[in-house]
Amino acid sequence: xxxxxxxxxxxxxxxxxxxxxxxxxxxxxxxxxxxxxxxxxxxxxxxxxxxxxxxxxxxxxxxxxxxxxxxxxxxxxxxxxxxxxxxxxxxxxxxxxxxxxxxxxxxxxxxxxxxxxxxxxxxxxxxxxxxxxxxxxxxxxxxxxxxxxxxxxxxxxxxxxxxxxxxxxxxxxxxxxxxxxxxxxxxxxxxxxxxxxxxxxxxxxxxxxxxxxxxxxxxxxxxxxxxxxxxxxxxxxxxxxxxxxxxxxxxxxxxxxxxxxxxxxxxxxx
Amino acid sequence: xxxxxxxxxxxxxxxxxxxxxxxxxxxxxxxxxxxxxxxxxxxxxxxxxxxxxxxxxxxxxxxxxxxxxxxxxxxxxxxxxxxxxxxxxxxxxxxxxxxxxxxxxxxxxxxxxxxxxxxxxxxxxxxxxxxxxxxxxxxxxxxxxxxxxxxxxxxxxxxxxxxxxxxxxxxxxxxxxxxxxxxxxxxxxxxxxxxxxxxxxxxxxxxxxxxxxxxxxxxxxxxxxxxxxxxxxxxxxxxxxxxxxxxxxxxxxxxxxxxxxxxxxxxxxxxxxxxxxxxxxxxxxxxxxxx
Amino acid sequence: xxxxxxxxxxxxxxxxxxxxxxxxxxxxxxxxxxxxxxxxxxxxxxxxxxxxxxxxxxxxxxxxxxxxxxxxxxxxxxxxxxxxxxxxxxxxxxxxxxxxxxxxxxxxxxxxxxxxxxxxxxxxxxxxxxxxxxxxxxxxxxxxxxxxxxxxxxxxxxxxxxxxxxxxxxxxxxxxxxxxxxxxxxxxxxxxxxxxxxxxxxxxxxxxxxxxxxxxxxxxxxxxxxxxxxxxxxxxxxxxxxxxxxxxxxxxxxxxxxxxxxxxxxxxxxxxxxxxxxxxxxxxxxxxxxxxxxxxxxxxxxxxxxxxxxxxxxxxxxxxxx
Numbered sequence: 001x002x003x004x005x006x007x008x009x010x011x012x013x014x015x016x017x018x019x020x021x022x023x024x025x026x027x028x029x030x031x032x033x034x035x036x037x038x039x040x041x042x043x044x045x046x047x048x049x050x051x052x053x054x055x056x057x058x059x060x061x062x063x064x065x066x067x068x069x070x071x072x073x074x075x076x077x078x079x080x081x082x083x084x085x086x087x088x089x090x091x092x093x094x095x096x097x098x099x100x101x102x103x104x105x106x107x108x109x110x111x112x113x114x115x116x117x118x119x120x121x122x123x124x125x126x127x128x129x130x131x132x133x134x135x136x137x138x139x140x141x142x143x144x145x146x147x148x149x150x151x152x153x154x155x156x157x158x159x160x161x162x163x164x165x166x167x168x169x170x171x172x173x174x175x176x177x178x179x180x181x182x183x184x185x186x187x188x189x190x191x192x193x194x195x196x197x198x199x200x201x202x203x204x205x206x207x208x209x210x211x212x213x214x215x216x217x218x219x220x221x222x223x224x225x226x227x228x229x230x231x232x233x234x235x236x237x238x239x240x241x242x243x244x245x246x247x248x249x250x251x252x253x254x255x256x257x258x259x260x261x262x263x264x265x266x267x268x269x270x
Numbered sequence: 271x272x273x274x275x276x277x278x279x280x281x282x283x284x285x286x287x288x289x290x291x292x293x294x295x296x297x298x299x300x301x302x303x304x305x306x307x308x309x310x311x312x313x314x315x316x317x318x319x320x321x322x323x324x325x326x327x328x329x330x331x332x333x334x335x336x337x338x339x340x341x342x343x344x345x346x347x348x349x350x351x352x353x354x355x356x357x358x359x360x361x362x363x364x365x366x367x368x369x370x371x372x373x374x375x376x377x378x379x380x381x382x383x384x385x386x387x388x389x390x391x392x393x394x395x396x397x398x399x400x401x402x403x404x405x406x407x408x409x410x411x412x413x414x415x416x417x418x419x420x421x422x423x424x425x426x427x428x429x430x431x432x433x434x435x436x437x438x439x440x441x442x443x444x445x446x447x448x449x450x451x452x453x454x455x456x457x458x459x460x461x462x463x464x465x466x467x468x469x470x471x472x473x474x475x476x477x478x479x480x481x482x483x484x485x486x487x488x489x490x491x492x493x494x495x496x497x498x499x500x501x502x503x504x505x506x507x508x509x510x511x512x513x514x515x516x517x518x519x520x521x522x523x524x525x526x527x528x529x530x531x532x533x534x535x536x537x538x539x540x541x542x543x544x545x546x547x548x549x550x551x552x553x554x555x556x557x558x559x560x561x
Numbered sequence: 562x563x564x565x566x567x568x569x570x571x572x573x574x575x576x577x578x579x580x581x582x583x584x585x586x587x588x589x590x591x592x593x594x595x596x597x598x599x600x601x602x603x604x605x606x607x608x609x610x611x612x613x614x615x616x617x618x619x620x621x622x623x624x625x626x627x628x629x630x631x632x633x634x635x636x637x638x639x640x641x642x643x644x645x646x647x648x649x650x651x652x653x654x655x656x657x658x659x660x661x662x663x664x665x666x667x668x669x670x671x672x673x674x675x676x677x678x679x680x681x682x683x684x685x686x687x688x689x690x691x692x693x694x695x696x697x698x699x700x701x702x703x704x705x706x707x708x709x710x711x712x713x714x715x716x717x718x719x720x721x722x723x724x725x726x727x728x729x730x731x732x733x734x735x736x737x738x739x740x741x742x743x744x745x746x747x748x749x750x751x752x753x754x755x756x757x758x759x760x761x762x763x764x765x766x767x768x769x770x771x772x773x774x775x776x777x778x779x780x781x782x783x784x785x786x787x788x789x790x791x792x793x794x795x796x797x798x799x800x801x802x803x804x805x806x807x808x809x810x811x812x813x814x815x816x817x818x819x820x821x822x823x824x825x826x827x828x829x830x831x832x833x834x835x836x837x838x839x840x841x842x843x844x845x846x847x848x849x850x851x852x853x854x855x856x857x858x859x860x861x862x863x864x865x866x867x868x869x870x871x872x873x874x875x876x877x878x879x880x881x882x883x
Contacts (some may be wrong), residue, residue, distance in 0.1 A: 040709050063757065089759035101754035105878045112749050113740075115758045121740035122760070124768055134740065161877050181758060305656050357866055365602065368659065369809070370865040372802055376858030380851040388847055495667060498660050533675040540664035547657055548649050 015074075016041040016185055016217050017062070017093070022064050022071030022081070024061055031057040033241035034071070039185070044211055044218045046228040049238035055221045056098055058238070059189050059231035063095040064088040076184065090117065094178045095187035098221075102170040102177075104163030108154060111162050111173060112145035113138070145180060152176045152206065168195035172203060179210065188220035192227065229253070276406040277524045283412045285520015286419035287481060291474035291493060292500035292512035293426055294467025300443030300507020301463050303364050304354065307371040309471060310494030311378035314487060316472025317479040318382055324393045331395055335476055337416075340378040342472025346464040349374070355457075375491065383487040390484040415477045422473060423513055426466070430509055435462050443507035496523070496536075499543035505553025514554060518542070574831075576715045584783045586820045588800075589807040590729050591776030596805075597814040598737050599769035600749030601651070602659040604801050606777055608666030611673060611796035613639045613778025614785045618689040619679050628692035631798035636778045643774030647767045651804035663798055674793045685792030693786050722783050726820060729776060734816055745769060746814075799854075803830075807856060809864050812874030821872065829856060 017039040024032040032054045039045050047055050060066040062073055064085040073081040080088050103111050113119075119141060120126040121134030149155040152172045157165065162173060171191055178186050188207075192200040206228065210216050222228050228235060228249070235252045237245040245251075245258045252258055295309045316338040324334035353374070357367060398409035430436035438459050441452070471490075478493060479485035500519045504511025519539050526538040546553065588610060595601045617635035620626045626634070651659045654766065673680045680686060694714070701712035712720075736742050745765055747755040752762035791795055807826050811818020830853060844852060870876050 065753070065756075084761070085753070085756040086759050086761045089757055094759075095757055097754075097757070101757070102750050103750050104753055105750050106743070106746060110743060114743050114755075114760075117759055119740045122744050124736075124741055127739045127741050138740065163877060174633060177758070305659070353862070353866075360866075362865065362869075364656065364867055368602075368656065369805065370862050372805070373858040373861030373865065376802070376854050376861070378858075380697040380858070383857070384576045384848055384851040495660075495664060499664075502657065502660065535670060537668045537671045541666050543664060544649075544661060545660060547653055551657065553655065557807070 011170065014041050015039065016076060016270075017219070018072075018074040019058075020072045020074070022058070022061055022068045024057060024066060025058075029262050030241045032061060032068070035238070035241070035243050036071075037236050037243060037246060039217060039219055040234075041184075041217055042211060042215045043233045044207065044231065045220075045236060046232035047219060047221045047236050047238065048223070048225075050226055052240075053238040054241040055238055056189055057241075059095055059187050059221065063187060064092065087107065089181060089183075092182070092184035093173045094183040094185075094193065095179050096171075096178055096189055098189045098193065100167070100170040100174050101137070102162040102165065102173050104161060106162060107159050108149065108162050108165070108173060109142070109145055109158040111177050112148060112180050114143040115177045116144065117181050119177050148176045148180060153202070168199040171195050172199060175203060175206070179216075185217040185218065185219065188218065190221050190223070191201045192222060192224060200227075207231070273528070274406060274525075277527065278521065279406045279408060279412070280311055281521035281524030282517060283416045283520070283525060285482065285517040286391075286423070287474050287477050288493065288496050288500050288519055289507050289513045289516025290419050290422050290470050290477070292497045292504070293423075293509050294470040295497050296501040296504065296507060296512040297439060297443055297463050297509060298467050299501060301460065301550045302354070302358075303367075304371065305364075305368045306467075307368065307494070308375040309371075309467070309497065310490035310492070311375050311382070312342055312346060312468060312471035313475030313478060313490030313493060314382055314485070315345055315378060315490070317485045318386060318391075318475075319472065319490060320476040321386075321393060321478070321485065324395075325391070328394075328535065331393065335473060339469045340472075342475070343465045343468035346468025346471070347461060348465045350461060355460075361436070378511045379487050379491060386487070388486060390486040391479075392484055393480060395480065410480040410485065411480050415481050418473070418477055422470065426470070426513075426555050428507065429466070435459065439463055439466070440509070443509075446448035493542075496520075496539045499539050499546075502543050502551075503546045503553055505555040508553065508555040511553055511555035563655055565611075573715070576719055577828045578831040579824075580715060580718050580722055580787055581831055582820075582824045583719070583726050584780050584787060585803065585807060585827055586726045586823035587722070587729060587783065588777055588780035588809075589804045589819045590726070590733060590816070591773040591780070592801075592804045593808050593814075593816060593819050594733055594737075594776070595769050595773035597808060597816075598692075598742065598745045598749060599766055601766060601770060601773075602655050603662050603770065603773065604659045604798070604805075605646075605654070605662030605664070605669075606773070606804055607796050607798065607801040608669040609639045609642060609774035609777040610781035610784065610800070611666070611669050612642050612774075613781030614791050614796075615654075615680055615686070616778075617782055618686045618785060618791055621689040621692065622686060623679065628696070632782050635782065636775050639778035639781075640771045640775040643771040644767055647770040649854060651763055651766045651770065663801075666796075666798060666801065670793050670796055673796070680791075680793075683793060686788050687790045690786060690789045694789075697786075718783070718787060725779065725783070726823035730816055730820070737816065741765075759833075801859075803857070805862075806861050808871075809869070810860070810871050812871035814875075815871070815873040815879055818871060818873040826857075829853070 015038045019035060020034050021028060021038050022032055035058060046059070049055055057066065061068050064080065064083050067082050071081065072079055075088070075091060075093050078091065080091065080093070103114070106114065119134070119137050120130055121137065126134055135219065146155055146158065149158055152175070154169060154172060154176065157169070162170065165173060175188065175191060191203055195203065195231060207218055208231070211218060232249060234247065235249055236243055237258050245255045247255070282490045291313055295306060298306050299303055320334040320338040320340040323337035324331055353370070354367070357370060361368070396410055403406055430440055439462065442456065442459055469560050475490055478489055482489065496519050497516070500515035502515070503518060504515030506514070519542060520533070523535045523539050523540050526535055530538065576756045580587045588606070592603065592606050595603045613635045617631045620631035620634060621628065646662070646665055650658055653661060674682055676682070697714050697717045701714065701717045704712045704717070734775065737745070744755065744760050748765050756762055788795070803826065807819060807822040810825060811822030864871065870879050
């Protein structure tokens with residue numbers, strides 16, 4: 001799905017995503033307040049914090065759905081703040097949504113094929129003037145999509161309307177679809193919410209596998225502290241729109257501020 | 271200068287009718303999320319009910335007004351029970367309801383035309399009396415319209431701010447979920463919203479027919495788009511916004527004739543609305559919504 | 562009884578219905594692309610048809626352009642208007658877009674009504690059909706000699722309209738089944754999802770609006786040659802609503818449903834105009850017009866209440882549950 005595996009990834013200490021001093025207010029309240037963080041290439045970073053901490057808003061700002069009032073966002077050393085979501089996605093930063101946006105009136109396979117970034121047939125004139133190329137690409141894309149669906153064990157649902165999938169299956173579909181875009185970094189907004197533990201575990205396994213084999217970077221929002229402690233290289237903690245801690249799981253576990261602000265409610269049902 | 275004052279007076283009078291009609295439209299829009307395309311035809315219905323009382327039965331205009339109010343309110347409530355509520359219960363979405371209201375508009379307008387024909391009618395009231403006040407002229411009709419509108423608007427204002435039902439209506443128009451949580455009986459409020467919207471529409475229809483000194487089956491529909499413009503200008507769901515919006519639209523339409531040939535003045539109302547949508551979509555009194 | 566059958570069997574009657582149905586089909590196909598596939602609540606569709614009709618007529622009468630060139634420019638003009646209206650309007654949320662597009666079509670109608678020098682105002686435009694009537698007569702003669710059937714102007718128009726309906730249908734079918742169409746359908750359902758996958762929603766919606774407007778202009782051109790004159794009253798919002806009923810009747814998103822819906826609509830519409838049996842015979846023209854529209858309104862309500870997916874639509878793809 002993402003071309004051939006490149007073998008074991010050498011951890012290069014380069015920053016793929018750099019958020020610097022980003023602020024966004026809504027009606028007087030700072031939803032995101034001078035947030036800075038740096039994400040290393042090929043890392044798995046967890047973004048945690050209580051409800052209302054600003055995590056989804058931060059995702060929206062990074063992915064271009066909301067423009068920041070101040071601050072900059074660098075992705076692969078290019079500024080993306082203020083760029084619309086489709087432009088950011090085309091550069092290789094893709095995100096999923098807290099409430100899944102599986103396109104219910106399209107089939108599972110169509111959802112996947114839609115995400116492929118290199119289909120000239122999506123341009124009006126190519127439909128008529130490059131019909132053969134378009135057709136060939138469709139076949140390639142379908143193959144790639146089916147492979148991905150097989151990996152996520154959704155292939156038997158390929159021709160079903162995405163609307164018939166369960167919540168957990170839709171989360172998997174959204175993740176698989178995001179990967180079809182050949183991204184460099186994937187932002188997952190609560191990928192495990194509402195997903196049964198078996199599917200959730202599978203999702204996490206996929207995340208590690210894809211990172212290990214292809215060097216993809218992951219930044220995900222999560223509430224389950226057990227998951228976060230065992231499935232991340234780094235943890236960023238937010239509260240009230242600010243970053244209050246940023247470090248390895250071991251460091252975070254010891255951080256008093258975090259314990260006070262948040263870890264006390266760890267594991268409590270949302 | 272005289273022309274300016276005259277146009278302002280005319281604009282205010284016309285605007286007050288738009289305002290009265292728009293209040294009902296905005297409340298229904300805000301609370302039920304229904305863009306009621308048939309609202310204009312509720313006005314027409316009211317105008318014809320007044321006609322029946324005034325001309326067919328020979329009653330005094332005050333009774334005609336009462337007739338217009340009561341019967342249009344009854345129409346609005348009746349439709350809520352036989353059409354809107356069942357559709358909402360079946361999960362009809364906003365677009366479905368909008369399309370339904372278009373169908374309803376067609377039915378109402380043409381039923382009226384079927385019964386009364388297309389020839390314009392007139393009420394049995396004095397249309398020729400007018401007063402020259404130096405700076406401007408004002409006709410008896412215009413005075414009636416603006417006086418009635420002012421009374422109505424004041425009444426509506428009191429109702430919305432002082433009575434429990436009125437306050438509940440405003441709360442609902444702001445946010446249906448919040449209001450439901452706070453224990454308000456949404457169905458009852460919805461019914462009362464239609465009563466209010468229907469009454470105002472019926473009266474606005476009669477006032478419109480008085481102002482224009484004639485009524486025909488299309489009268490109300492022709493006022494519909496200016497009313498929508500007023501609603502959008504004032505901010506959807508805001509009754510006060512609709513009132514202000516109506517006056518603004520009325521003034522803009524009349525005053526525009528200073529610069530623009532009068533045949534185009536209807537287009538001006540639409541132009542104002544489009545500008546509002548482009549630069550301040552939440553309207554004058556609305557709150558900017560988060561994406 | 563023979564009187565009834567006589568009316569039903571009249572070839573002229575069915576020809577007229579068929580031409581009307583064809584014009585409605587073209588008009589509604591444009592709307593189907595815009596709403597059924599791109600999800601746009603365009604309630605000003607008739608405005609673009611008016612731009613098509615009047616641009617062509619004005620170019621012929623005032624600039625003496627030949628029919629083909631005038632028609633081509635008219636179609637392009639309508640498409641450009643689609644872009645001009647779309648750029649600001651398509652950013653608005655759905656209900657505002659609906660109201661804005663109606664306002665737009667009314668602004669167009671008001672301008673047409675009052676630009677007497679160019680459009681003839683309420684009197685309308687005459688005298689643009691010279692080229693066409695020559696062409697139509699010549700074609701009629703050719704077809705007559707080939708088939709040994711007489712080809713009056715209505716019949717010629719019939720032969721011209723329906724192949725275009727088919728052509729537009731095939732073009733749209735190809736488009737909507739292509740990857741382009743897939744992006745459109747995604748945007749229709751959830752533009753944020755499409756945006757997050759690298760597709761630019763505004764860009765696609767503009768294309769749908771422009772193409773749909775061009776198709777409306779094509780319908781306008783045929784409409785002009787059916788009537789042989791133009792007047793502003795032919796371009797009221799009512800006609801946009803007819804297109805909506807046709808699209809909804811055939812099924813939102815079902816291209817093949819549009820010609821079917823158009824035929825049904827044309828039969829109801831034209832049929833009640835000419836049929837003379839009881840109880841229709843009790844009503845005069847004005848009343849019949851009113852009854853016709855009441856029926857249309859009731860059909861619309863019934864569709865929304867009981868079968869929103871129309872005749873051929875699929876419930877799973879229903880766009881109207883928002």
